Amino acid sequence: MLLTDGEDLQKTILNAPIGICLLNGETLVAEVVNAKFLEVAGKPYEAIYRQFYWDAFVEARPYYEAALAEAVKTGEAYYADEVELMLIRHGQEEMIFVTFVYAPIKNEAGNVTKVAVWVLENTKQVTERQKEVAAKLAFKQERDRLQGFFMQAPAGICIMRGSELRYELVNPAYQQFLPGRKLLGRPIFEALPELVGTPLQEIILKVYREGEAFEMNELRVPIAEYEGGPATDRFFSFSYQPWRDENDKVDGILVIAFDVTGMMRVQQELDQQKRVYETITSGTPDLMYVWDLDYKFTYVNSALLNMWGKTWENAIGKGLRENGYEEWHAQMHEREIDQVRATKQSVRGEVSFPHAVLGKRVYDYILVPVLNAQGEVTAVAGTTRDVSDRKEMEEALAETTEELQAINEEMAATNEELAASNEELTAKNHELAMVNRELAAARQQIEESATTLRLAIEAANFGTWFIHSVTREFITDTRLKELFGYYPDEELSIEGALAQITDEYRGFVTDKLETAIYHNGDYDVTYPVIGLHDNRLRWLRAIGNLKADASGAFSAFTGVVMDITEQHLDEQRKNDFIGMVSHELKTPLTSLTAIVQLAHIKLKSNEDNFLASAMDKANLQVKRMSNMINSFLNVSRLESAKLQMTRKYLTWMNSSMRW
Known part of the structure; x- marks a missing residue:
């Protein structure tokens, strides 16, 4: 440019x-x-x-x-x-x-x-174009969602479009109605020629022409599953809805259909069973009936209708009072219906009621709940039997009351004897009650002792254990785990506990433990352990006791473990002190011994007997002191397992031993 x-x-x-x-x-x-x-x-x-x-x-x-x-x-x-x-x-x-x-x-x-x-x-143009694209996308998504719903619906759904009502959409459930037919793209009356000339054709065309929805239930439709095949009667429930375009003009029909053939067959079977049941119940002299939960009769058999002197039409759907029951009688049955409904249990009773022909009669009845699949009471069924003849027999039996009275007098004597026996039993029961109170007191003492023992163990900071002699189950408290360096929530086995004992003591403790469990040996051992997590050296003393279970199947080995680390260290410090002091005393004592011995040698030729005798006594006292110091050292060595053995020759003289 x-x-x-x-x-x-x-x-x-x-x-x-x-x-x-x-x-x-x-x-x-x-x-x-x-x-x-x-x-x-x-x-x-x-x-x-x-x-x-x-x-x-x-x-x-x-x-x-x-x-x-x-x-x-x-x-x-x-x-x-x-x-x-x-x-x-x-x-x-x-x-x-x-x-x-x-x-x-x-x-x-x-x-x-x-x-x-x-x-x-271009903001306006681009925005409008974006809105148009978004609207088209939303329309497509809604169409796809609706189509997905149609295709997954359990009901048979199809859409027919145009004046020829061509199948535009057929979901799998609808196609399953006619598995051998090609439907998509074909006019309905070409795909299903059986409908031509039937009332259903007129209904479909009317929905398309007038745009009014139409629904029908359980319609019988003669139709073949396969094109050209034999037609069979099938039952469908339909809903025809007009399908409108964007201008609200009808251009098709939405069909929702359910095949209810199976349900109709079941209904027919139920009707047949009902007729058979009514035939059976109509022939029995017993009265049979069903109430709903509003106390209305939903079924009565012929015998009950005859007793009332009514027809089916005049009795069904009516309440107790409308069918001739007096107020007290109606209230009684209503309470019983409520009871059956609440408890789901049967109710039995006896009542008088006027028969339309025979007059007042006595009836025995039983009411039972009718439950649905969820176990809920939906109705109450009853059966009533005329027991008037039986009541007459009972009255005849009442005439024998005098004879029975005599028998009762004899029984009274027997009852007196039984009363005496009861008094004896009462005394025994009193004694048993006393024993029970004593046992309760003993049990309370045991519980108090157990509580005292538990508090004592806790106060002494002891660890406790239990070992099952058969399963070797090892149950410990938190304190015992702590002494072996375990955390409170960790499991501690016998092997784990033995593993924490130092090598020089482990075999000794293991032998003592096995002997105590299986041979009822003594178990009072002291040994050092190294904590698992804290690596801390502790000296422990364990005392155990074996007791056989009452069943005899196993024994329980129980006991306590105490931390004696401080006592052990104090004892060790004492021994060290004794050894140190003994060594310190021995040095001057050795010098003193040498001086006394030299003085004794020099005084042998001296005429002064007193000095020689004094040196002998001094030498004897020095030896005693030396022996005493050696004894202290030996005690220290014995407790530290370091005792030294000294050989000395023995000479026998006059049946006595001399060193």
Whole structure:
């Protein structure tokens, strides 16, 4: 594009129907800005005119500065069609769609001296197009959802369109009605010629012509499963709904159908069974009837109708009072119906009622609940039998009461004897009660002792255990686990406990444990352990007792473990102290012994007997002190398992031993 100066060019730019901004090719300063450009930019004139272009459009600079620079450099125009752009218009951020061009303008020498920015806003057109696409997508999704519902529905569903009512949609359930027929794309009366000339054809055509829905239940339709096959009677429940286009004009029919042939056959079988049942019940002299939960008769047999002197039509659906029951009688049965309903248990009774022909009679009856599949009471059935003859026999039996009275007197004597026996039993029961109280007191003492023992064990900070002699089940408390370095929630086995005992003691403790469990040996051992998690050295003392179970099948080995680490360390410190003191005393004592012995040797030739005797006694006392110190050392060595053995020769003289 060549630049031609002149007023006509400027007028053309200012009056152009699209936004134009003319920039200096070197500085990119806006030299001409028309009103349409300001409308698209949404900025005041002074914010753009004679301003660096990217100062005016800072928000767009990161995206299009390079494109503008490339257009100036190469002289080739840059096109952007319907791009989404964020501009600050009228002081607010706004997303718009624009089509714009960076068009370089060259002089006669071919150099770019200006850049024309052409811009056209497409926000409205793009938004409307997006809405249209979204609407079409929503329509498609709704159509697909509806079609998916139709195809998965358990009912038979089809859509027939056009004046010929061609099958446009057939779901699997509908196709299952006619597995041997091709339906899609065919007019209904071509696919199902059996319907031609039937009332169903007129109904379908009427729905299409008049646009009114039609429903029918349990309609018999002679139709063949396979095209050309024999027609069989089948029963369907239909719903025909007019299908309308976008102009609300009927252009098809939506059909929802259920094959109820199986249900109709079951109903026919039930009707047949009902007729058989009525035939049976009508021939029995017993009265048979059914009430609903509102106390209305829903069934009565012929015998009951004869007793009432009524017909079926006059009795069914009526209550007790309407069928001649007195108020007290009606209330009694209503209470019994409520009782059966609440408890689901039968009720039996006897009552008088006037017979229409025979007069007042006595009846024995039983009422039972009628339950549905969920176990709920839906009705109450009853059977009543005329027991008037039996009552007459009972009256005859009443005449023998005097004879029975004599027998009762004899029984009274027997009862007196039984009373005496009862007194004896009462005394025994009293004695047993005393024994029970004593046992209860003993049990309470045992419980108190057990509580005292438990508190004592807890106060002494002992660990306790139980070992089953057969299964070797090892049950411990939290304190015992703590002594072996285990966490309270960890399982501790016998093997795990033995593993924490130091090597030099493990075999000894194992032998003592096995002997105690299987040979009832003593179990009082002291040994060191290393804690599993804390690696802490502890000295423990364990005391156990074996007791046979009352069943004789096993023995229970129980006991306690106490932490004697401090006592053991105190004992060790005492022994160390004794050893140290003994060694310290032995050094001067040795020197003293040598001096006494030298003095004794020198005094042998001395005539002073007193000094020689004194040295002998001093030597004897030094030996006693030396023996005493050695005894202390031996005690210390014995307790630390380091006792030294010294050999000495024995000489027998006059049947006595001399060292």
